[in-house]
Structures are given as structure tokens and as C-alpha cells.
Amino acid sequence: MIIDILTLFPDAVSAVLSSSMLERARKCGAVEYRVHFLRDWAEGKHLQVDDEAFGGGAGMVLKPEPLCRAVDDLRARTLKEGNSPFVIFPTPDGQPFVQETAKALAKRTNLILVCGRYKGVDERFRETRVDCELSIGDYVLTGGELPSLTIVDAVVRLLPGVLNDFESAEVDSFYDAPLLDCEWYTRPWEWEGRTPPEVLASGHHLKIEEWRQQRRIERTKQRRPDLLK
Ligand code: 6GU
Numbered sequence: 752m753i754i755d756i757l758t759l760f761p762d763a764v765s766a767v768l769s770s771s772m773l774e775r776a777r778k779c780g781a782v783e784y785r786v787h788f789l790r791d792w793a794e795g796k797h798l799q800v801d802d803e804a805f806g807g808g809a810g811m812v813l814k815p816e817p818l819c820r821a822v823d824d825l826r827a828r829t830l831k832e833g834n835s836p837f838v839i840f841p842t843p844d845g846q847p848f849v850q851e852t853a854k855a856l857a858k859r860t861n862l863i864l865v866c867g868r869y870k871g872v873d874e875r876f877r878e879t880r881v882d883c884e885l886s887i888g889d890y891v892l893t894g895g896e897l898p899s900l901t902i903v904d905a906v907v908r909l910l911p912g913v914l915n916d917f918e919s920a921e922v923d924s925f926y927d928a929p930l931l932d933c934e935w936y937t938r939p940w941e942w943e944g945r946t947p948p949e950v951l952a953s954g955h956h957l958k959i960e961e962w963r964q965q966r967r968i969e970r971t972k973q974r975r976p977d978l979l980k
Contacts, residue, residue, distance in 0.1 A: 752859065752910060753783045753834070754903055755825045757818075758866040759800065760896055761788045767900050773907055781910040784903075785825075789813075792821040804871065812871035822863060822880045829861045836861040838882045840872070841898035843891050845884030848902060850925040852885065856902070857909040864902065866895035929978045933966035 758764050768774065768784045776782045793800045794816070801811035822838060829836040837859050846852075856862060865881070877884065887898045907913060909920050923932070936947035950962045971978055 752781065752857075752907075753785065753829070753832075753861050754907075755785045755787060755829075755836070755861070755863045756866065756899055756903070757787045757789055757821050757825065757863070758896055758899070759789050759868075760866070760894070761786045764866070764896055764900065768903070772913070773904060776907045776910060776913045779912055781913050782907050787821065787825065789817055789821060792817040792824070801868075801871075809870050811868075812873055813868055813876070815873040815876045818865065818872065818876045819880055822865065822876075825863050829863070834860045836863050838863045838865065838880060839899075839902065840865050840867060840877060840881040840884045841887065841895040841902065842867060842872075842877075842884050843886050843889075845886040848885040848887050848898075848905075850905070850923075850929075853902070853905040853909060856906045862903075862906070864895075864899040866899050868894050929971075930967040931971045931974060931978070933963040933970065 756764055765784075765786050768777070768786070773782075773784075777784060789800055790798050799814065800817050801813050804810075804812045826836050826838070837856070839856075839862060841848075841864065885898070885902065887901050892898060914920055934947075936951060940946055940952070948962065950958055953959065
């Protein structure tokens with residue numbers, strides 16, 4: 752998979768991509784990241800990418816021309832490579848980004864993520880260049896960088912070869928049933944007078960799996976009853 756990210760903060764985005772699991776995924780060849788500076792598509796002496804909102808109020812709004820030119824260039828490059836790009840615009844008024852969304856996006860060959868700014872991106876860019884608008888939750892962030900990186904992380908870890916068997920995505924909370932995960936423990940067996948449930952020391956794998964599944968259901972009932980409806 753190739754992921755293009757268009758942003759006004761390329762260094763911040765690249766710093767996150769070159770750390771942790773996302774970097775490991777790149778090194779193992781599962782993904783390639785291409786980070787682009789929106790200002791490279793700006794014109795004029797001041798390389799202006801935003802302007803005041805028509806009608807006043809709000810703050811500055813990202814102008815449509817640099818955004819559209821940039822996405823057109825990134826799209827053209829992807830098409831020339833023989834692939835079709837999918838343009839995502841993270842925004843608090845988008846569709847909820849959930850595990851099912853991540854699974855669907857993981858099947859694509861090319862994603863283009865456009866990091867906007869809260870309150871404002873010219874609506875004509877959204878109408879004409881964007882395939883999908885996604886929100887990562889009901890709260891407001893200052894820009895689309897963290898949501899874009901959140902989406903990238905959730906998608907990349909689903910790509911073949913990124914996780915080992917132990918980390919395997921198939922057993923995650925939410926992977927096929929929307930359940931929370933069970934409790935996990937490691938050494939020492941006793942810590943501050945507290946010990947894990949005895950079944951975990953039984954060596955009886957079937958019983959252990961039954962217990963874990965029961966705990967997933969129980970924890971979901973207690974913590975997120977909305978998921979069971
Ligand atoms: Cl996608 N963008 C911003 N700026 N804020 C958000 C969001 C996205 N999702 C939740 N809050």
C-alpha cells in the first residue's frame with residue numbers, strides 16, 4: 752500500500768511515521784509513506800494557503816486552489832503508477848471511523864489523506880476532490896494530522912506481514928465482534944498481594960480461551976453496553 756499525506760506540518764507527520772510499528776511496516780515493505788507539504792502547491796509571493804472566510808467570522812479557511820492542485824497531482828501520479836487512489840478527508844463532521852472502516856481501507860492499494868484545519872477548508876475542495884470524510888470521534892482537534900495518523904496506524908497494522916502471530920489482529924477487540932478485550936497478566940505471578948485468576952496457570956488451553964471469551968463479553972457488558980445492542 753502507498754499512503755500519501757498532504758499537510759502543512761510535514762515534519763511532525765514524518766516524525767510519527769518514522770517511529771514504532773509504522774516504521775517497522777515500512778521496513779518490511781508492507782507500506783510506503785509519501786508526505787507532502789501543502790505550501791509546495793501555493794502560488795504568489797506569499798505562498799498563501801488560507802484566507803478569510805466569506806461572510807466573516809470563523810478563522811482562516813484553506814483556499815481551494817492549492818488543495819485541489821495538490822490532490823490532482825498526487826492522483827495523477829498514482830494513476831500513472833497504474834493504481835487508483837482513494838482520497839480521505841478527516842474532519843469532525845465526517846462518518847465515524849471504526850474498525851470496519853479500517854478493514855475496508857486496508858484492502859486498497861493507495862490512500863491519499865488530506866490534513867485540513869478545523870474550521871476551515873473551502874467546501875468546493877470537499878465537494879470535488881474527496882472520496883470519503885471520516886471523523887475519529889466526537890471531539891474537536893486543531894487539525895487533521897492526528898486523525899490522519901490515527902487512521903494510518905489502524906489501517907497499516909492490518910496489512911499482511913505487519914503484525915506477528917502473537918499480536919495478530921484477528922483476536923483484537925472489535926476485529927469481527929465488537930467486543931472489548933479481556934484482562935492480560937505477565938510475571939510475576941503475585942504482585943502487591945494480587946494474583947491472576949487460577950485458570951491462567953492451569954495449562955488447559957480450551958478452558959483458558961473459554962474464560963477469556965467470557966471476560967470479553969462481561970467487560971463489554973460492564974464498560975460499553977452500547978456495543979452489545
Ligand atoms: Cl477527523 N479532525 C479534527 N480536526 N477533529 C476531529 C476529527 C477530525 N475527528 C474528531 N475530531
